[in-house]
Amino acid sequence: MIRKTMAVARKEFRQIVRDTRTLTILLVVPVFFLLLYGYALNFDIRHVRLAIDDRDHTVESRSLTAAFVNSGYFDLVASISDAGAARLMDRNDVRAILVIPSGLGRAMRTHRSAAVQVLLNGDNANTATTVMGYALAIIRNESARYATLPTLPTGAPSALSPLLTVEPRIWYNPQLRSTLFLVPGLIAFITMITAVVSTALSIVREKERGTMEQVRMAPIGTASFVVGKTIPYFVVSFASAFGIIVAAMLMFDMPMRGSWIVLLVTMSLFLVGALGLGLLISSAVETQQVGFQLAILISFLPTFILSGFIFPISSMPRVLQIVTYAIPARYFLTALRAIVLKGARIEAFWVELAALTLFAAAVLTLSAVRLRRQWRSA
Amino acid sequence: MSGPATGPLRAGDRKTSAITVDNLTKRFGGFVAVDRLTFDVREGEIFGFLGSNGAGKSTTIRMLCGLLAPTSGAATVGGIDVGRDPEGVKRRIGYMSQRFSLYERLTVDQNITFFGGIYGLARDRLAARRRFVIGMAGLNGREHTRAADLAGGWRQRLALGCAILHEPPIVFLDEPTGGVDPVSRREFWNLIDGLSESGVTVLVTTHYLDEAEHCHRVAIIHAGRLAAIGTTAELKRMFADRAIVEVHAASPIDAMRLLDEMPEIEKTSVFGTAVHAVLKHGTGGIAPAIKTRLERAGVPVASIAAVEPSLEDVFLEVAETPDRARVSAAGKP
Numbered sequence: 001m002i003r004k005t006m007a008v009a010r011k012e013f014r015q016i017v018r019d020t021r022t023l024t025i026l027l028v029v030p031v032f033f034l035l036l037y038g039y040a041l042n043f044d045i046r047h048v049r050l051a052i053d054d055r056d057h058t059v060e061s062r063s064l065t066a067a068f069v070n071s072g073y074f075d076l077v078a079s080i081s082d083a084g085a086a087r088l089m090d091r092n093d094v095r096a097i098l099v100i101p102s103g104l105g106r107a108m109r110t111h112r113s114a115a116v117q118v119l120l121n122g123d124n125a126n127t128a129t130t131v132m133g134y135a136l137a138i139i140r141n142e143s144a145r146y147a148t149l150p151t152l153p154t155g156a157p158s159a160l161s162p163l164l165t166v167e168p169r170i171w172y173n174p175q176l177r178s179t180l181f182l183v184p185g186l187i188a189f190i191t192m193i194t195a196v197v198s199t200a201l202s203i204v205r206e207k208e209r210g211t212m213e214q215v216r217m218a219p220i221g222t223a224s225f226v227v228g229k230t231i232p233y234f235v236v237s238f239a240s241a242f243g244i245i246v247a248a249m250l251m252f253d254m255p256m257r258g259s260w261i262v263l264l265v266t267m268s269l270f271l272v273g274a275l276g277l278g279l280l281i282s283s284a285v286e287t288q289q290v291g292f293q294l295a296i297l298i299s300f301l302p303t304f305i306l307s308g309f310i311f312p313i314s315s316m317p318r319v320l321q322i323v324t325y326a327i328p329a330r331y332f333l334t335a336l337r338a339i340v341l342k343g344a345r346i347e348a349f350w351v352e353l354a355a356l357t358l359f360a361a362a363v364l365t366l367s368a369v370r371l372r373r374q375w376r377s378a
Numbered sequence: 379m380s381g382p383a384t385g386p387l388r389a390g391d392r393k394t395s396a397i398t399v400d401n402l403t404k405r406f407g408g409f410v411a412v413d414r415l416t417f418d419v420r421e422g423e424i425f426g427f428l429g430s431n432g433a434g435k436s437t438t439i440r441m442l443c444g445l446l447a448p449t450s451g452a453a454t455v456g457g458i459d460v461g462r463d464p465e466g467v468k469r470r471i472g473y474m475s476q477r478f479s480l481y482e483r484l485t486v487d488q489n490i491t492f493f494g495g496i497y498g499l500a501r502d503r504l505a506a507r508r509r510f511v512i513g514m515a516g517l518n519g520r521e522h523t524r525a526a527d528l529a530g531g532w533r534q535r536l537a538l539g540c541a542i543l544h545e546p547p548i549v550f551l552d553e554p555t556g557g558v559d560p561v562s563r564r565e566f567w568n569l570i571d572g573l574s575e576s577g578v579t580v581l582v583t584t585h586y587l588d589e590a591e592h593c594h595r596v597a598i599i600h601a602g603r604l605a606a607i608g609t610t611a612e613l614k615r616m617f618a619d620r621a622i623v624e625v626h627a628a629s630p631i632d633a634m635r636l637l638d639e640m641p642e643i644e645k646t647s648v649f650g651t652a653v654h655a656v657l658k659h660g661t662g663g664i665a666p667a668i669k670t671r672l673e674r675a676g677v678p679v680a681s682i683a684a685v686e687p688s689l690e691d692v693f694l695e696v697a698e699t700p701d702r703a704r705v706s707a708a709g710k711p
Contacts, residue, residue, distance in 0.1 A: 007495020011481065011488070018483040210477035214540075217443060217473040218496040219465055375445070376464075 004220045008228025012202070016232055023236070026198055030190045030240050031247045037186050038179065038252055041310075045130050050074040051094040053085060058105025064116065064142050068098060073134045085119065095121040096131055108146045180255075183248045184336040185309035188329045191241045191267075192274050192303045193296070199233050199278030200295035201288050203371070208288060222371040226279055226364055233275050234268075241267055257343030266339065266349075269356040270332040274299070276363030277328075283370045303329040331355045396421045396548050396579035397442065401451035404437050411437040413602040414451065419581055421547075424574045426593030427583040428693065434602040435583045439552050442581070444468055456548050472541040472549040476556035480537055482526035486517050489525055489540055497544040504543070511539030514569060531562025538569060542578075549573065551582040555589065567592045587689045596689075598696050605696035610689055617656070617687040617695075620644065623664065625653045626680040627672055636675050637668065647694050654691060 016023060050068060054061050068074045077094055078084075088094045099117035107114035118135045122128040206212040215225065245263075248254040256263075278295060285291045305311060306320065307329035313321055324330050331352035338344035346353070397419035404412040412434045419425040429435045440446040442455055444464025453460045456470035480489050490511060494504040512518055515535035525533060534554065542549060551570070555563045567589065570580055574594075582593065590596045590610060597607040606613055627633035630653050634646045637655050642664055644656045657664060665682045672679050 003498055004496050007492055010495070011484065011492040014488055015481065015483050209482070210475070210479040211481055212479075213475060213477070214473070214479040214493075214537075215496060216445070217468060217471075217541075218493070219468040219498070220496045376447070 001221070001224055005224040005228040005231075008220075008225055009231040012229055013232035013235070016236060022198075026194060026236050027240050027243065030194050030244050033190045034183075034186055034244050034247055035251065037190075038183060038248070041182055041186070045127055045134075046073055048074050048096050048131050048134075049077045049094045051078040051080050051085065051088055051097045052076060053080050053097060053099045055102040056100050056104045060105035060108045060146075061100045064100060064104075064139070065098070067138050067142050068135075071134065071138055073131070089119065089121060092121070095127075096135070098135075111146070179252045180341060181337075182310075183252045183254045184340060185307070185333055187241070187244050187248060188270070188307060188333045188336060189303050189309055190244060191237070191271065191332075192329050193299045194240055195233070195237045195271055195274035196278040196281070196299040197292065197295045198237060199229065199275045200281045200291045202229055202233070203279060203282035203367075204285050204288050204291040207286060216375040222368040222375060226276075226283075226368045226371065229279060230272065230275050230364065233278075234271055237271050237275065238268065241271060254340060256340055258339035258345070262346055263336070263339045266332065266335045266353060266356070269353060269360060270328060273328045273356055273360035273363060276360055276367060279367040280363050280370065283367045283374070302327050306330070307333050309333060325355075328356060328359045331359075394421050395419065396423070397425075397453070397455050397581065399438075399442070399451075399453045402438065402441060402448050402453050403450045404434075404441060404446065405449045410602050412441070412448075415599070415602075415604050417597055417604060417607055419579060421579050422574055422577045423595065424570060424580045424582065424593045426590045426596035427581060427599065428585070428587070428590055428596055428689075429583075429599035430585065430697065433599045435599055436552060438599070439550055439581070439583060442467075443471060443473055443550055469544075470546055470548060472544070472546040474537050474541040474549070474551050474554055476553035480525040480533060480540065483524060485522045485524055486512070486528070486536055487521040489536065490543065493540040494543045499544060507543045507545070511536075511543060514572075515539045516565075529562075530558045531565065534558050534562065534566060535569065538566070542573070547577070548579045548581070551580065553583055553585065555584065555586060563589070587693060590689050598693060600697050606692065610692075613689065613692045614687045616692065620659065621657045621684050622687050622691060623655045623657065623668065623682060624649070624685045625655060625668060625672075625682050626651065627653065628678045628680075632675070632677050633672055633679075636672055636677065640668070640671065642667075645698070647691075649690065654685070656691070656695075 016026075052065050052068075054065060065076070069076050074096065078088060080088065080097075085097050085099075089097065097119040099119065101114065101116065104114045104116065116139060118132070118139075120128045120131055120135075203212070206215065242264075245254075245267075249256060277298065281294050281298065282291050285294060303309065306313075306316075306324045306327045308324070309329070313324050313330065316324070335349040335352040335356075338349045342348075395418040399415050399417050402412060402415040403410070415434075415438060427435050427438070437446065441448050442453055442460060444455075444460050444467035447464075448461055455467045458466040458470065460467050481492065484492065487508070490508050491504070494507060499507065512521060515532065515538070517532060517536060520528070520532070525536065528536065538551075538554065555566055558566065563586075570582065570592065574580055582589075584590065593610070595607065595609050596613065598605045598613070606616070625633055625637070630648055630651060633653050634648065637643050637646045637653065642657055642659070644658045646653055646655045648654075655668070665684075668682055669679050
């Protein structure tokens with residue numbers, strides 16, 4: 001049994017190694033995808049081109065300007081007077097304009113309120129909302145400074161000073177960098193596709209070439225055959241997934257707060273499930289072409305949409321939420337985020353590990369059963 | 379695993395049957411692919427299985443190999459019931475198909491290692507068998523050549539070698555010589571003769587009728603039924619009381635039409651550029667009459683000669699009139 005399984009594994013491994021093109025695809029393309037998606041899929045907005053129309057020219061107005069520039073979100077590209085504003089915005093030379101009215105400095109010093117105006121280009125509503133959030137936060141900060149300055153002789157708090165201020169603390173990702181949220185998702189997404197596609201062709205290829213006919217004449221069980229097929233692809237996809245994780249840490253500053261061992265075990269379970277899913281597809285189809293299409297269809301969209309990679313599962317309709325239980329990437333993603341971002345221990349996500357194990361066992365068993373049925377007929 | 383080495387044997391030396399087939403039937407829906415087939419194959423025999431495409435040869439082989447369950451009837455291979463223990467059958471047989479399915483990217487050596495592995499051969503035995511197969515297939519010095527780079531004849535012999543790594547007492551060859559040059563075909567048949575001499579039973583399907591002459595016995599299967607069985611000499615005896623005349627004429631088609639009209643002639647068929655006419659009786663003295671008739675109709679005749687029946691004549695005879703042709707060594711070993 002073991003000897004037969006290893007014979008299949010060794011043969012398959014030799015075929016993969018001989019096939020340099022496939023090997024390159026399996027090892028290099030995933031990292032390339034990570035770079036591509038990692039840089040393109042970024043919800044953070046930086047370098048918003050800002051123009052300032054300062055009609056006050058006081059210490060306070062300069063301080064407010066400095067606060068915008070120092071925030072890192074805005075790049076000051078122009079100082080303008082009222083007349084130029086519309087033109088700059090029309091030409092898309094700037095996407096935000098801060099108008100500081102004259103008298104701001106005086107108002108601050110005397111604890112009277114004053115309004116500044118922020119003009120935003122709203123052609124992309126999402127971007128505008130985010131930028132507005134940044135602007136409001138900066139202004140609120142500045143405003144708070146004046147409000148709490150003990151300038152009144154009595155030392156009593158001014159009427160303007162807020163009695164309660166919110167001090168948000170964001171855990172795991174204090175700067176709320178969306179890459180930290182996205183990169184684990186990308187790792188799951190890319191790994192899933194690579195693994196499923198790699199094995200989706202491996203059985204059907206033997207059907208097409210006729211070698212399957214020869215193999216099924218041998219006294220070898222389909223379980224040995226399926227497991228033997230999985231082993232070498234596991235080695236390759238493990239190397240590939242490990243490469244992605246290292247690349248994510250180097251290029252996107254993904255932290256690694258938990259245990260490497262736990263991470264690799266979780267990843268292995270996920271990989272075996274994905275490889276098994278590929279084998280199941282491969283055992284069900286008759287041509288490599290259909291196998292490939294089915295693999296992409298089954299791995300790509302569900303993982304992208306239903307795994308919690310981008311869209312939170314909790315805000316999906318109930319029916320879709322139920323569907324997500326069948327998506328292995330969902331469990332891997334939860335566990336992966338828990339490990340790398342939170343440094344969580346295994347107790348926190350054993351349910352996910354159990355689900356991954358169950359999925360892997362189910363798809364491998366189904367592939368063996370399906371294949372046995374085929375070997376027995378026709 | 380192989381039979382006791384009793385030296386070279388000829389067909390019929392053995393009393394035991396390697397394969398027994400008893401009323402074997404396979405239906406696919408309403409279509410009867412194999413219809414109540416009954417025959418035996420003796421140990422060490424080279425048994426040819428002839429029939430046109432779709433006659434039911436492959437279906438029969440698949441049932442005998444334990445790949446396909448029979449609808450009714452029974453068969454044993456190496457004493458094992460194919461319906462009851464298909465896995466047991468697999469351990470006792472070797473199988474090679476016309477596609478001689480090797481892994482093209484792997485080398486000769488790696489293919490042998492793989493097939494030895496899935497048959498569960500231990501390391502020592504595999505090493506010995508590897509030497510045997512390399513020698514048998516004439517692949518010395520090519521152990522590290524990729525299967526894809528081997529010429530057809532070598533690949534075919536390597537495929538045969540891979541199919542018999544586990545020394546099965548019974549070997550099934552499904553059109554093993556398809557797409558191989560004549561020299562390689564002859565070498566291949568020498569290997570099969572060798573296997574048979576060492577006691578291995580070989581059941582081979584082919585549609586090259588000349589190859590059937592290598593077989594100790596042949597069965598002709600037509601429309602799922604056994605149409606004839608016996609040695610090639612026995613089969614040809616169905617023409618014992620009828621002569622066959624080979625006519626080389628300028629226009630075979632016209633010649634056939636004219637010959638069919640002659641009352642002495644039972645039927646005609648085209649053989650390459652010639653026409654074979656089967657006479658109703660054993661008299662070969664009809665030649666002058668044929669010549670006169672054809673030439674009077676404007677069809678020049680190059681030659682007319684009585685010929686021995688070939689297997690092709692037999693094949694056409696049983697294919698066209700399956701009922702009258704049960705020659706029969708059928709059933710009795």
